[in-house]
Amino acid sequence: MESKAFDFIIVGGGLVGLVLAARLSEDPSAQVLVIEAGEDLTADPRVKIPALSSTLVGTSADWCLQTTPQKSLHGRQLAQSAGRTLGGSSAINSHTFTPTSRANVDAWAGLGNPGWDWSSFSKSLESSYTLKQSPWATKGSGPLQLSIAEENTKWPQLWRDAISKLGYPTSMDPFSGQFLGALGTPESIDPATHQKSFAGSAYLSAAEARENLTIWTQTLVDKVLFDKRGGEGKPVATGVQYTKDGKTGSVDARKEVILSAGAINSPKILELSGVGDAGLLKSLGIDVVVDNAHVGENLQNHPLVGMTFEVLQEEGFETIDNLIRQDPETVAATMESYTKNGSGPFSRSAIDITAQLPLSDTVAAGLDRVLQDTSYETADLGKATDAFAKAHRSFVHSIVSSQKEASAQYMTIAGFGVFAPDGNRAVIPPGSEGYFSVAILLASPLSRGSVHIRAASSSSPDLALDLNCLSNPLDLEILARHVQQVEKIMTTEPFASHLVPNDTRNPGSPPPGSLSNLENAKEYVRKSAVCAHHYTGTCSMMPREIGGVVDPQLRVYGCENLRVCDASIIPITPRASPQATVYGVAEHGAKIIKSVS
Ligand SMILES: Cc1cc2nc3c(=O)[nH]c(=O)nc-3n(C[C@H](O)[C@H](O)[C@H](O)COP(=O)(O)OP(=O)(O)OC[C@H]3O[C@@H](n4cnc5c(N)ncnc54)[C@H](O)[C@@H]3O)c2cc1C
Secondary structure (H helix, E strand, C coil), rough: CCCCCEEEECCCCCCCHHHHHHHCCCCCCCEEEEECCEEECCCCHHHHHHHHCCCCCCCCCCCEEEEEEEEECCCCCECCEEEECCHHHHHHHHCCCCCHHHHHHHHHHHHCCCCCCCHHHHHCCCCCCCCCCCCCEECCCEEEEEEEECCCCHHHHHHHHHHHHHHCCCCCCCCCCCCCECCCCEEEEEECCCCCCCHHHHHHHHCCCCEEEEEEEEEEEEEEECCCCCCCCCCCCEEEEEECEEEEEEEEEEEEEECCCHHHHHHHHHHHEECCCCCHHHCCCCCCEEEECCCCCCEECCCEEEEEEEEECCCCCCCHHHHCCCCCCHHHHHHHHHHCCCCCCCHCCCCCCCEECCCCCCCCCCCCCCCCCCHHCCCCCCCHHHHHHHHHHHHHHHHHHCCCCCEEEEEEECCCCCCCCCCEEEECCCCEEEEEEEEEEEEECCCCEEECCCCCCCCCCCCEECCCCCCHHHHHHHHHHHHHHHHHHHHCCCCHHHHCCCCCCCCCCCCHHHCCEEEEEEEEHHCCCEEECCCCCEEEEEEEHCCCCCCCCCCECEEEEEECCCHCCCCCCCCCCCCCHHHHHHHHHHHHHHHHC
């Protein structure tokens, strides 16, 4: 392998890594190298055909992670995914593109991150995507192509009617930062080609022919290399050590090393490089370069609960259950409709219409008392400093107590679509029944987990991945009430008359009616909640004294020429599925890096 020096070495060719590669290589004088552990699957139909992305989960394109036993989920361990291929998780994700809220981003700035407020950040976000056909005119001006799936059943209108009946809007602009209500969700699917639009296509296709951009795939970065005699005694990142085909090599960075390995692997690489909790590093025989106990902490993720309802099979209210059962005739017809017309279930994600909602008064009873309960304030602080824990709590309380902010995102599927207790997809019951499912995602969890190495080896899959899911009792209180809210939506008109009387639910679901009892709803959450693949926060951007790993310019505290730019820097998780926000982080990070180098 050619080994020379580059100006920028980007570790990880995932969502952020490829945005940075495209933006930094716009300057022809900058030599940019991207090192990606996974293969290039950009031409693979499983990446290109939208409905096939889930078939990459559990393959070599996935890091195939496993959590520690989750104590608030009755000790269950969850299978978790993160993309390991060019494009990273953006190549295997489920396409929903949902910008976060103004309040969320302003809370990052409020932690002491100047330049990261909504008005600055939303401009960077706009430069990542383009949505041409939408009810809100053209949105954005960036390479990522978005579309909103056609509505070819009556389910979306029924959903809008139900949300409207609750008193929430059904046509607000999701890019406004103040969205609420029902939403035909934008997806990262190119309306011209009906193929997935992701960092590997949208950003890389224009940049990969540039002579100043080099991409190495199937190359694992082991660690960052430091010269420990930098200015003011600070260690200086000089390059990285990597392994390719069983051989170890190194490559030099003239200007910077940028870690974009995602929120699980960026802290892992920092720890393997000697940046992390000194006690942990010494116990594994790693030389300490920077002692920072917050590396790998503040891991935030969205808990998710699925509910499935058996529905009457009526004209106009078709479901995709025959496709989910892989009925050969249905699969063939669906593929034909995709290849001939770019339409049908293969041209989109399984997620139909969504909603982002607060709790309505009927299910919010007793919440005031919960919010005032000070015993919740000290629940599972982990290694968070008092200052950060207080700011995080105050943000979550402000969301939960407002009728203008959403505390959950509901994603509907016109078919059987829930998770098994181990985090994998549940298998649809045999037969010919039809279903309608709602996945409920807690928008602003307070629970914080961690991820740390257990061995001093980059190839070891042995990570202590503790999502600490629902460890803060407030999360359980809110999520259980959203379960009650969805039960109410589904079992009253206009939905009720479309359900089979005494409908069959997904396995493990309590019988119809029993979720009106809050304790039953909480137990259902403990037994069935899983976690999304939405990791953030493990190299958080905030002042070092309150728990930061990087500063607002994304520089790693305590050393020089080393930045982190990916989902790990987000200190308070986005309120919905994160990729839109992560594209915004990538564009914002690129501007910062270009402005100083
Ligand atoms: C199955 C799945 C479904 C999802 N669905 C959605 C969705 O519908 N909507 C949404 O908004 N979000 C979704 N997400 C989340 C979203 O895709 C991620 O938040 C986003 O891609 C994170 O971007 P990133 O750049 O931080 O990390 P990634 O995109 O994961 O990129 C990190 C890259 O670094 C590489 N890497 C790691 N370690 C090394 C190393 N040592 N050496 C070299 N390379 C390395 C990885 O292989 C990977 O390519 C989903 C994620 C998954 C996994």
